[in-house]
Amino acid sequence: MTANRGWRSRPVFRVMATARPVRGRLLLAGLLGALAIGSSVGLLATSAFLISKASQQPPILYLSVAIVLVRAFGIGRGVFRYAERLTGHDAAFRSLTDLRLAVFDRLTVVAPAGTSAYRSGDLLNRLVADVDAVVDLYLRVALPYIVAIVVGIGSVLLVTIFVPAAALALAAALLVGALIVPALTLRRLDRSQRKVAPAMARLTAETVTLADGSAEVIALGQQQRFLDRIAAADQELTQAAAVAARSSGVGSALGVLAQGGAIVAAIVFGTQAVTSGALDGVNLALVILVPLAAYEAVQVLPAAIVTLLRVRESARRITAVLDAPNPVPDPVNPVSIDAPGAVDLQVTALSAGWKLDDWVVGPVSLDVRPGRPVALVGPSGSGKSTVAAGLTRLCPSQGKVFFSDQDLSRATGDDVRRIIGLAEQNPHLFDSTVAENVRLARRSATDEEIHEILVELGLGPWLAALPDGLQTPVGRFGRAVSGGQRQRLALARVLLSETPIVVADEPTEYLDASSADVVMRALTRRCRHRGLLIITHRAADVAWCESSVSLGGQISV
């Protein structure tokens, strides 16, 4: 996939490429699916033959093979279909794991600055849903096409044995169903989108205006006026959709005509063959009825195309992540960083932002020494957290950061984060226990250590009230944990880690004055031998620090 051109570089194929290890299973599923629909064709074909033959009233023995086949096909349909679905889903889920790993691997490099996914929870949810949606690419797009191809070829071959000309007509009808009808569906969707999309955009804009400004609109008593405007946009949209609806049935009508054409052709050529003696009359019913059953194989393909369109969007967003450049690349020849006894972080003219050269904050200069906490102060929205992200190489930054006279810009991001630890402002809590959530900072930490830190941070009463203490699950996204508790769990993490420098982003947000005091006391006490940078907008926090920087220059308190 080196070239950026050609079909192989298209998102759908890029994503499909992760299915390579399960190719065999997918083909098996396709084969089983073909056998399922093949059973339908076989059922009608053998039944037609059976009845035609029976009408000649031969000894019943002559019919026994046909009877067995009819029954076998009757059972085969359901059984093969069941096997197909199980095999197909198994293959799809196997491949899903591979795709997830590929996405995760890239995210570990580029997150959070290199992708828009981390800008909102909705986008993140969508990315994860996009990965899941790829399952449909195998189950609802690839498999139906494999099945259609196998069944189509099989049916055409079967008819060829008897009346080649009818087989040709059947092939043509199947091609119409497999290619032209889906193409028409695509074109219709595309066209109606073009007509409907502007009306939809207007409707959405009007609705957003009302929803965002609803309080003022109601205060002004102007609800009806806004609803009327939405109604007008809605009328426009509904009319556009009604016009688009006119072409919606063209595809399915064409499908019926193609199938009818194949059957009429089978009648014409079959009758000629019977009249000329080329075809035994007993086989005529088979030749005419096979197209009736075989067409089922292509009937699901328009739906497959619609799915393809939808999954294509997902695939596009996934490849955008897979191709996202690393916004904070590691140096080409990284040097390792020593952590000597005396530690000191010198930051000179640091600017940081979520895009390279688009600095939202800075330049900031500060000097963090062990046991001498520094406060970084600024109003909310001034980009304090971006400084923290810049320092820990989570987003691009510019300026000099020296750790004990070693240039951190020459070290890898992983190494930088081994030096500078961070308690994030909005820490993520994993769907696990309290203890595990803290322990991720240092795997060797014992429950006693964790308990001790949490108690020191003022979480003692909370822990005591939890049903299972440290072993209590926090729930998905830590829903069972309040903002203040969450913040302190994040602080416990960074305190437990052994980084020589600790950055705490708004450590006392959500806390009342006395709890904030407890937290600041624990932080400063635990960091007697570590460098500590407190990012805050609260005056009370600053009092605990030796100096403070207000996003401009360092001043003594």
Place this chain on the structure above:
Amino acid sequence: MRPLDPRLIKWAQATRLFLILSVILGAATAVTIVIQAALLARIITDVFQRGADLASIGQLTAGLAAVFAIRALLSYLQDWIAFRSSAQAKSQLRMAVLDHAVKLGPQFLDSRSTGGIAQLTGRGIDALDAYFARYLPQLLLAVVVPIVLGAVILSQDLLAAAIVAFTLPLIPLFMVLVGWYTQGKVDRQWRTLAVLSGYFLDVVAGLPTLKVFGRAKAQAANIRQVGDRYRKATMRVLRVSFLSSLVLELLATLSVAIVAVSIGLRLVGGSMDLQTALFVLILAPEAYLPLRMVGAQYHAAAEGISAAGELLDILETPLVESAAIGGAPAGPLALDLVDVSCRYPDRDVEVLKKLSCSFPVGQVTAVTGPSGSGKSTLLQLVLSFMQPTAGVVEVTGEQRSRSLSDIDSEAWLDQIAWLPQEPVMLAGSVFSNIRLGAPNADTESVERVAYQAGLTPDVLQQVLSDTGAGVSAGQRRRIGLARVLLRSKPLVLLDEPSASLDSHTEQVVADVIAELRAEGRTVVMVAHRPALITLADHIVHLEPVEQISEQVAVSGAGQVPLPGLRP
């Protein structure tokens, strides 16, 4: 999931006509299927048994071609009507939901995520297309076609009809039975699955945290392991839940096979003729087909139904019955909050706790305090968009005073001019946007207030786009300010009137406030900037509830100590 939610018919009238038309089209389709089968049986029998040649079956073949043409037309009509009705039903549902949502008020609209309602009533509702265009017609066909075909088969052959009549009802019956039997198992499995499937989102969302602690790369092995467990658990579920479709397929095709064999044997015995046999054979699978297709459309339909379900749930959210019947007191107004506490429904912490303060008649009161101290909530209370959980808001007019909760909300809002932080802008000229404040105002008044709010005459004709783009944040605020002036109401609420404004505009705001005071209006102003606070006659300072046991508004004239480092 119910296949057809009766609420949908209630709210989307277009559904009703659509259902009727679909039944008619379904019946017509069933008739064409019968004719098609009869013609095919006749043609095959003529050629095979009666030695007919192409010329003698010409008419029959032409008739068959015509039947296919009619079927094509019916299928076209079905799609056309379906998408058209779907568009109408969506429109009816959309407008009903928006209408109701507005009645539910800003609290309700705010509680939905960003773009939530717009998404839901816009693209979200499109999922109904698959439901309308594919699932519903199929569902009706599954009822109509078997009945028609069953009756026709009965007229031809009692035994075949008996087989069909016996097995066809077995399909839904067995599906329900299998569903019941497997439900418990499937439910248990789904719970495991929910945990496993949330895992990937969990690690992806927590990736920045994992990176900070150098644990990101180690997660890859876990993802694979959990992925494998997820797959195995899912397959256990699917092995059971696919059973119902296995039953469907098995019964449907096996019955056809049984019909075929029984006919074949009777043909050998001479108790049946070929034409009838073929006719029944061709019809039998057609009787089962619609039912099988319903199963196939289930997936797409489920999405549509869940989208519709969300909308219907909004429609059925009851409006808060207001006990308020009284009108608002007339004349200049004063407000007194007495021990007012307030809490958002979805939170357990109070935003305001036992707050008492006054907003005297004809005076400018500044409300100050750090973010989270409840300033916006205070305005929401005064606007009657929120109700206090305890305490009362007293409204005093010229003659009498009454509790805000007794005043009809619409009448009350008519006494207020409010400048929100982000004034609403609708597509159209700046002029019409100002006039939103008082739709009957004449041009002259609009021009006057625009001038007072610092808007030049050429700006008035500027046109805003759909999304309100075309004016700066500062201009937007000035338009809002002009709106407030145009409304000329006794009570004026200003939410951070000078935020994101330059010093020149700040002066405009100051002038407007002075003008309002001169007019004798009661002004409540949430303010941060010292320049504005100094304009106030009276200050109410709030502190966040968590830091205090009881909120006592610090009131003073002119000067209050600004909180620490907040600029």
